[in-house]
Amino acid sequence: xxxxxFLNGQxxxxxxxxxxVSDLGLLRGYGIFDFFRAIDGKPIxxxxxxxxxxxxxNLMGLKIPASRDELRxxxxxxxxxxxxxxLGVKMVMTGGYSADGYTPAEQSNLIVMGKPFEFKPAxxxxxxxxxxxxxxxxxxxxxxxxxxxxxxxxxxxxxxxxVLYHQNGLISESSRSNIFVIKNEKIITPVDGxxxxxxxxxxxxxxxxHFVVEERDLSTQEYWDADEVFTTGSTKRxxxxxxxxxxxxSEGKVGKITKKLQDLFxxxxxNFS
Amino acid sequence: xxxxxFLNGQxxxxxxxxxxVSDLGLLRGYGIFDFFRAIDGKPIxxxxxxxxxxxxxNLMGLKIPASRDELRxxxxxxxxxxxxxxLGVKMVMTGGYSADGYTPAEQSNLIVMGKPFEFKPAxxxxxxxxxxxxxxxxxxxxxxxxxxxxxxxxxxxxxxxxVLYHQNGLISESSRSNIFVIKNEKIITPVDGxxxxxxxxxxxxxxxxHFVVEERDLSTQEYWDADEVFTTGSTKRxxxxxxxxxxxxSEGKVGKITKKLQDLFxxxxxNFS
Numbered sequence: 454x455x456x457x458x459f460l461n462g463q464x465x466x467x468x469x470x471x472x473x474v475s476d477l478g479l480l481r482g483y484g485i486f487d488f489f490r491a492i493d494g495k496p497i498x499x500x501x502x503x504x505x506x507x508x509x510x511n512l513m514g515l516k517i518p519a520s521r522d523e524l525r526x527x528x529x530x531x532x533x534x535x536x537x538x539x540l541g542v543k544m545v546m547t548g549g550y551s552a553d554g555y556t557p558a559e560q561s562n563l564i565v566m567g568k569p570f571e572f573k574p575a576x577x578x579x580x581x582x583x584x585x586x587x588x589x590x591x592x593x594x595x596x597x598x599x600x601x602x603x604x605x606x607x608x609x610x611x612x613x614x615x616v617l618y619h620q621n622g623l624i625s626e627s628s629r630s631n632i633f634v635i636k637n638e639k640i641i642t643p644v645d646g647x648x649x650x651x652x653x654x655x656x657x658x659x660x661x662x663h664f665v666v667e668e669r670d671l672s673t674q675e676y677w678d679a680d681e682v683f684t685t686g687s688t689k690r691x692x693x694x695x696x697x698x699x700x701x702x703s704e705g706k707v708g709k710i711t712k713k714l715q716d717l718f719x720x721x722x723x724n725f726s
Numbered sequence: 727x728x729x730x731x732f733l734n735g736q737x738x739x740x741x742x743x744x745x746x747v748s749d750l751g752l753l754r755g756y757g758i759f760d761f762f763r764a765i766d767g768k769p770i771x772x773x774x775x776x777x778x779x780x781x782x783x784n785l786m787g788l789k790i791p792a793s794r795d796e797l798r799x800x801x802x803x804x805x806x807x808x809x810x811x812x813l814g815v816k817m818v819m820t821g822g823y824s825a826d827g828y829t830p831a832e833q834s835n836l837i838v839m840g841k842p843f844e845f846k847p848a849x850x851x852x853x854x855x856x857x858x859x860x861x862x863x864x865x866x867x868x869x870x871x872x873x874x875x876x877x878x879x880x881x882x883x884x885x886x887x888x889v890l891y892h893q894n895g896l897i898s899e900s901s902r903s904n905i906f907v908i909k910n911e912k913i914i915t916p917v918d919g920x921x922x923x924x925x926x927x928x929x930x931x932x933x934x935x936h937f938v939v940e941e942r943d944l945s946t947q948e949y950w951d952a953d954e955v956f957t958t959g960s961t962k963r964x965x966x967x968x969x970x971x972x973x974x975x976s977e978g979k980v981g982k983i984t985k986k987l988q989d990l991f992x993x994x995x996x997n998f999s
Contacts, residue, residue: 458747471744472752474731474837479745480818481871482755513876543827545753548875554816554841555871556878564747568827589862589873597870598754598828600862602821603786605829 457534459527459565461518464534467566476562478547480554484562484596485509489651489687490570491532491540495726497687499528501651506544509593515546515561527565535567541688542567545596570688575715578695578707579684581627582613587620587646594648601628615684617676617697620646624671630686632694634671634679635710640664643671652685659717664710681708690722691715730807732800732838734791737807740839749835751820753827757835757869758782762924762960763843764805764813768999770960772801774924778867779817785866788819788834797838804840814843814961818869843961848988849980851968852957854900855886860893860919867921874901888957890949890970893919897944903959905967907944907952908983913937916944925958932990937983954981963995964988 456467478484487506490497503521510517517524528542543566549558573579586600601616608616617632618625625646626632631653633642640660642653660666676682681703682694691714693707702708707715729740751757760779763770776794783790790797801815816839822831846852859873874889881889890905891898898919899905904926906915913933915926933939949955954976955967964987966980975981980988 460747468746470747472747473741474733474743474745474818474839476752477875478755479749479752479757479820480759480869481875482751482869483872483875484752486753513872514879545747547752555875557875566747589870590876595872596753596755597862597872599756599786599868599870602750602754602756602828602830603863606787 454535454537454569456567457531459531459563461562464527464530470564472562472564473550475550475554476547477549477551477557478545478562478596480551481548482596483513483557484545484547485513485515485594486543486545486596487594488541488543491542492726493538494532494536496528496532496542497722497725498651498655499525501654505594505651509595510546512590512593513595515548515557517546518561518563531565531567535569537569539570539572540567541570547596573689573692575690575692576707578693578705579614580612580696581615581617581694582608582611583619583698584616585620586616586618587625588618588648591625591646591648598628618646619673622673624673624676627684630684630689632671633683633685634676635681635708636675636679638664638710639667640710641667641669641671641675644668645670650686652687652690655721656685656691656714656718659721660714663713663717681711683708683711683714691718727808727810727842729840730804732804732836734835737800737803743837745835745837746823748823748827749820750822750824750830751818751835751869753824754821755869756786756830757818757820758786758788758867759816759818759869760867761814761816764815765999766811767805767809769801769805769815770995770998771924771928772798774927778924782866782868783819785863786868788821788830790819791834791836800838804838808840808842810842812843812845813840815840820869846962846965848963848965851966851978851980852887853885853969854888854890854967855881855884856971857889857891858893859891860898861891861921864898864919864921871901891919892946895946897946897949900957903957903962905944906956906958907949908954908981909948909952911937911983912940913983914940914942914944914948917941918943923959925960925963928994929958929964929987929991932994933987936986936990954984956984956987964991
C-alpha cells in the first residue's frame with residue numbers, strides 16, 4: 454500500500470513528508486499529538502480525539518491551522534487513501550518553524566499520518582515494569598516520551614512489555630495507556646498524574662452500568678493487593694495486566710471481570726463503527 | 727550571509743535541511759543537543775561541549791554517527807562557512823527514523839547548525855520568574871523544553887526575562903543557564919537538579935582562586951537572602967540576576983563580586999580564543 458501524509462495543507466506521498474530542522478517539535482520537543490483507530494474505514498471515537506487534540510493545543514498555547522471540520526475532512530481523506538482493516542491515525546502538531554529556535558512561530562506545523570496496525574490479542578496479558586515517574590504535564594498529550602523510551606532496554610531485559618508509573622506512593626498510568634485495578638468486584642482507576650484516555654472514558658461509562666467504579670488516587674499498596682489489573686488504550690482496547698515486577702495477578706490469566714469488560718467494550722465499540 | 731547546515735553526512739544550504747516526519751526527535755522528543763559559541767572563527771570550550779554531548783548520548787543510549795575527530799571537523803567546517811564575529815553552534819541528535827514511531831532506530835539523525843548571535847550586555851541584569859519545576863533528567867541535555875516555553879507568555883506578562891526553577895524548597899537552575907548566589911562573599915551554586923553547564927565549570931574554577939565556593943543543595947530561603955545572584959551560560963557568560971519575582975538583589979545593579987567574576991571570566995576566555 455502506498456502511504457500518504459498530510460503536512461501543512463497538502464497530502465503528499467509519505468516518503469516526501471519532510472519538515473525543516475527549525476521545527477520547534479524537533480528542536481525543543483514543543484508539540485502535541487493524538488492517535489486513534491479506523492476500522493474498515495470508519496474512525497473510532499473521532500470526536501473524543503478531536504476534543505482532546507483541541508484541549509492539548511489550548512493548554513500548549515498552540516493554534517490548530519485548520520477548523521474542526523477541515524481537520525476531520527483531512528483525517529477522513531487520509532483514511533480513504535489507506536484502505537486497511539485496521540488503520541492507526543496520528544495527528545502531530547508542533548510550535549512551527551521557530552525563528553530563534555525557542556519561541557513558537559505564529560503558524561503551527563500540522564501532520565496527519567495513517568499506518569496499518571494490529572491489536573494485541575485480548576486473551577493474553579501484558580507484563581509491566583514499575584518505574585518511579587510522573588509525567589511532567591499529564592493532562593496534555595505532549596511529545597515527551599524520553600523516560601519510557603530510555604527504559605526500553607531495561608523493560609526488554611526484565612521480560613516486561615511496558616512500564617507502570619508510580620510516584621510518592623501513588624499509581625498514575627502506563628507509558629501510553631491507563632490503568633484500572635479490580636478489588637472485591639470494585640473497579641478503581643487513578644486520577645492524579647494520568648492522561649484521561651478516550652478508551653478509559655468509554656470503559657468507565659460501560660463499567661458504571663455493571664460495577665461500583667471509583668475514580669480517585671490509587672496507592673501502590675492497593676495496586677499490589679488487586680484481584681485483577683487491566684490497561685486501556687486506543688491500540689489495546691482492554692488488555693489484562695497479568696504481572697508487574699514479580700507480582701502475578703489473576704493467576705497470570707485474563708481475570709473474570711476484565712474478560713466481561715472486554716466483551717462489553719467490543720459490543721459498545723460497534724455503535725461507532 | 728548564506729547559511730549551511732550539516733545533516734546526516736552532508737553540509738547543505740540551510741533552507742534544504744529537511745528531516746522526515748518519522749524522526750523520533752519530532753515524534754517523541756527523543757533526542758539531545760549541545761550549544762556553544764565561536765568567536766571570530768574560534769570555538770570556545772569545544773572539548774567540554776563534545777564531552778557533554780558524548781555523555782548525553784551515552785545516557786540516552788544513542789550512538790553519535792561520527793567519531794569525535796569527524797564531529798570536530800564538521801563543526802570547524804560549519805564555523806568556516808559562517809564568517810561571523812559571534813556564531814552560535816548547535817548540535818542536535820535524535821533517535822533517528824523510527825520504524826514504529828517509538829523505538830529508536832539503529833542510525834541516529836545528527837544535525838549541526840551555525841547562527842549569528844549577540845551576547846546580553848554584561849552591565850544589565852536579568853529578571854527571573856520563579857516556577858515550581860525540576861527537569862525530568864537534569865543530567866542530560868535533552869530536547870524537552872515544554873515547561874519553560876509554555877511559560878513564555880507568563881514570563882513576558884510579569885516583565886521577567888526567564889524562569890527560576892525550584893522544587894521541594896530547593897533551587898535548581900534557570901531554563902538554559904545555571905544559578906549562583908553570593909552571601910557574605912561566599913559563592914554557592916546548586917548541585918541537585920541542575921545541568922552542569924560548561925560556563926558553570928569554568929566560572930567555578932576561576933571563582934575558587936578568589937573566594938570560598940560551595941557546590942551543594944541551595945534552599946529557596948538562601949536564594950531570597952542572597953547579597954548577589956548571577957547566572958551562567960554559553961550565550962550569557964555571567965549575567966547578574968537583579969530581580970526574581972518581587973525581590974530585588976544588589977539594588978537592581980550588577981553586584982560587586984559578580985562584576986569581578988565577569989572581568990576574570992573574560993580574561994580566562996581569552997586563553998581559548
